[in-house]
Amino acid sequence: MEKIFGNMVNVMDRSKSDIFLISEQSRRSFEEMQKELAEVKESISHVITEGDSLEDMSRHSRKRLATVSKDFETYSEDEVKQAYSVANDLLVRASINKMEEKQLRERRDELERRLMLLLSTIERADQLVNQVTTVITYLTSDLKNVSTALETARHKQDFAVQIIQAQEEERKRLSRDIHDGPAQMLANVLMRSGLIEKTFVTHGPKEAMQELSYLKEMVRGALSEVRRIIYNLRPMALDDLGLVPTLRKYLLTISEYEAPLIIHFQSNGAEERFASNFEVGIFRLIQESVNNSIKHAKTDEIWVKIEWLRESVNIVIKDQGLGFDTNEVKEKSFGLIGMQERVELLKGKMKVTSKVGEGTSILFQIPLDEDL
Numbered sequence: 001m002e003k004i005f006g007n008m009v010n011v012m013d014r015s016k017s018d019i020f021l022i023s024e025q026s027r028r029s030f031e032e033m034q035k036e037l038a039e040v041k042e043s044i045s046h047v048i049t050e051g052d053s054l055e056d057m058s059r060h061s062r063k064r065l066a067t068v069s070k071d072f073e074t075y076s077e078d079e080v081k082q083a084y085s086v087a088n089d090l091l092v093r094a095s096i097n098k099m100e101e102k103q104l105r106e107r108r109d110e111l112e113r114r115l116m117l118l119l120s121t122i123e124r125a126d127q128l129v130n131q132v133t134t135v136i137t138y139l140t141s142d143l144k145n146v147s148t149a150l151e152t153a154r155h156k157q158d159f160a161v162q163i164i165q166a167q168e169e170e171r172k173r174l175s176r177d178i179h180d181g182p183a184q185m186l187a188n189v190l191m192r193s194g195l196i197e198k199t200f201v202t203h204g205p206k207e208a209m210q211e212l213s214y215l216k217e218m219v220r221g222a223l224s225e226v227r228r229i230i231y232n233l234r235p236m237a238l239d240d241l242g243l244v245p246t247l248r249k250y251l252l253t254i255s256e257y258e259a260p261l262i263i264h265f266q267s268n269g270a271e272e273r274f275a276s277n278f279e280v281g282i283f284r285l286i287q288e289s290v291n292n293s294i295k296h297a298k299t300d301e302i303w304v305k306i307e308w309l310r311e312s313v314n315i316v317i318k319d320q321g322l323g324f325d326t327n328e329v330k331e332k333s334f335g336l337i338g339m340q341e342r343v344e345l346l347k348g349k350m351k352v353t354s355k356v357g358e359g360t361s362i363l364f365q366i367p368l369d370e371d372l
Contacts, residue, residue, distance in 0.1 A: 023125035030118045037111040044104045045205050051097045058090040189218045243279045244271045262301050269308030281346050289317040289362050297321025313366045320359040
């Protein structure tokens with residue numbers, strides 16, 4: 001059974017890597033296509049300007065040709081031929097210009113359609129990666145010791161209900177984040193993209209280029225929001241930079257989004273790199289503690305301190321918010337239960353100190369095993 005279970009987890013992990021690779025390739029294609037779209041739109045602007053110029057020149061040449069044709073006896077044969085040649089040349093150039101404009105517009109429309117499809121692919125791939133990651137986490141860690149942690153059937157049932165509620169709350173939060181952020185921005189992008197052509201016709205290229213710059217800012221903002229949501233689910237920098245730099249960046253981002261909240265972060269001692277599961281576990285403990293302070297403590301300041309010792313790492317998260325009575329068993333104590341489960345998986349200890357009106361302090365003591 002253990003072998004089958006291990007093979008199943010490995011297959012899921014490989015699938016997650018494949019999906020992530022598809023997401024990254026799609027994102028690179030999206031950025032390249034955005035550049036090409038900007039170049040095509042710039043080319044359209046140049047072609048339209050050139051077409052307007054050719055139209056003026058063609059109008060003058062037709063007047064010249066009409067004059068020459070009317071009084072051809074007054075003009076030499078060379079002058080007549082030249083008038084016909086110029087008019088014909090301008091007609092050919094104008095025809096080529098129109099054809100080029102049509103091709104560029106078709107290419108622009110095709111690129112915009114492909115960008116929308118790529119964006120949908122990226123979002124779907126990111127969702128799948130997060131879903132697979134959640135399943136793997138439950139299979140390999142969070143659900144391993146549920147039976148031993150929950151001693152009674154009632155406790156098991158309550159814990160299962162809390163898991164479902166937490167999952168639903170997380171889905172609602174993600175839905176709100178996407179609806180209020182990227183979805184609204186992309187709707188505005190679609191609206192503005194339709195207005196750019198009209199703006200060019202009615203107000204000229206200067207105003208149209210200004211609208212295009214606004215459009216770029218909207219797309220950039222939407223991309224930033226999508227990456228922020230993904231970062232909150234699983235910071236990619238954790239694997240590349242390590243725990244402390246990722247935490248510093250994450251807490252700074254949270255304080256910016258939750259202004260005027262200030263988060264003080266301090267790391268003492270020489271940090272080392274450990275196994276991914278160990279670093280993710282510590283990151284999740286701090287993330288959950290900070291989120292609880294923001295959500296329940298109603299505080300303007302949070303202190304996060306990490307102390308790296310030879311055989312252990314000590315983590316303190318403290319606030320001066322509302323606090324609570326630790327002797328009371330709250331209906332929504334799932335956050336603390338989840339953190340306790342995670343600490344036990346890391347073979348560590350957790351201590352919560354809190355008083356009503358005096359804030360809350362959480363201490364984690366995690367051993368640094370040689371196997372980590």
